[in-house]
Amino acid sequence: MDFKVGVVGAGAMGTALAQMIAENVDEVLLYARRKSVADTINNTGYNEEYYPNIKVQPNIRAINDFKEFSVAEMIFLCIPSSTVRSITAELNDIISKDCILINTAKGLEVSSYKPMSTIIEEETGRPAVVFSGPNIASEMMKGLFTASTIASEDKKYLKDVKNVLESDKFKVNANNDVIGTEYCGIIKNILAISQGIFEGMNINDNARFAIFSKSYIETKDIIEKLGGKRDTVDDYCGFGDIITASTLTVSRNHTLGTLYGQGIIIDENKSGVLFEGKNTVSIFKNIIEDLNVKSTIVDFVYEVIIENKNPKTAFVRLWDNL
Numbered sequence: 001m002d003f004k005v006g007v008v009g010a011g012a013m014g015t016a017l018a019q020m021i022a023e024n025v026d027e028v029l030l031y032a033r034r035k036s037v038a039d040t041i042n043n044t045g046y047n048e049e050y051y052p053n054i055k056v057q058p059n060i061r062a063i064n065d066f067k068e069f070s071v072a073e074m075i076f077l078c079i080p081s082s083t084v085r086s087i088t089a090e091l092n093d094i095i096s097k098d099c100i101l102i103n104t105a106k107g108l109e110v111s112s113y114k115p116m117s118t119i120i121e122e123e124t125g126r127p128a129v130v131f132s133g134p135n136i137a138s139e140m141m142k143g144l145f146t147a148s149t150i151a152s153e154d155k156k157y158l159k160d161v162k163n164v165l166e167s168d169k170f171k172v173n174a175n176n177d178v179i180g181t182e183y184c185g186i187i188k189n190i191l192a193i194s195q196g197i198f199e200g201m202n203i204n205d206n207a208r209f210a211i212f213s214k215s216y217i218e219t220k221d222i223i224e225k226l227g228g229k230r231d232t233v234d235d236y237c238g239f240g241d242i243i244t245a246s247t248l249t250v251s252r253n254h255t256l257g258t259l260y261g262q263g264i265i266i267d268e269n270k271s272g273v274l275f276e277g278k279n280t281v282s283i284f285k286n287i288i289e290d291l292n293v294k295s296t297i298v299d300f301v302y303e304v305i306i307e308n309k310n311p312k313t314a315f316v317r318l319w320d321n322l
Helices: 012-021 035-044 066-071 081-092 116-124 137-141 155-165 178-201 205-226 230-234 236-247 252-261 276-290 296-306 311-320
Strands: 004-008 027-031 051-055 060-063 074-077 100-103 129-132 146-151 170-175
Touching: 004 012, 012 027, 012 051, 012 074, 012 137, 012 155, 027 035, 027 066, 035 060, 051 137, 066 081, 074 081, 074 155, 081 100, 081 116, 100 116, 100 155, 116 178, 129 155, 129 178, 129 236, 146 155, 146 178, 146 236, 155 170, 178 205, 178 230, 178 236, 178 252, 178 276, 178 296, 178 311, 205 230, 205 236, 205 296, 205 311, 230 236, 236 252, 252 276, 252 296, 276 296, 296 311
Parallel strands: 004 027, 004 074, 027 060, 074 100, 100 129, 146 170
Antiparallel strands: 129 146
């Protein structure tokens, strides 16, 4: 396909997405914040920090200057939610007015409580496409079977993005429920933390998945109250992503919950590891209270992660409220 695609973020997900996209387009420009990383990728063919044993596709070119995105027709943002506003504002002065922006971050802006699609539209004047699913970067990098959901109200955007992504091994569902798709990825962080806490506490499987069932129904209620569609929660962006993050150790938020369940409190500043879900818990607690929606699982995670309450005490209260 004669299409120039950019990817902002040469981390695990950005590199993996670039690898899959490269099969469908002429060139992928992969932006690395550090010039040394970009140089290594171009000189050796490897992103040594994340995938030292997997060679990147030959039509992936690493860059360290946003100005090179002036030719891009589509850009995937694989960056933390905390940087989306500043980076899209910077890109807006460079990219063409027809360039499609796709967001992969699953979080809310701390200061405004706004989702990433809203922030991107505020900074660039164009709607963003939401990309969300049970996507495990290491599997994508290896070219294994993958599925995801994309959402936008612009049909042409959906068609173009799907053509760039989809292949024999990469299945893509497209819908126009931006709210539902985006908030599924946000809520899943909270559910992943909760299941991690249960694992850290050695809660029995029957109880864990009984609560998971209740949490899933609560997710549908919240999505609907926010203006999304209940059925979206059954798609790759919903159930697929929730079950992946809640049961597999590849999820940072699941790991965070496990540590808290064991009584280990993490200082993100000292650890250098970003847990999107921790900020999300505080913000989301306020959002559902404003919506007058009750969520036993949000309350539980908030008590343990934000208020540092004893997990066992919080669990008993959660169980009593099922």
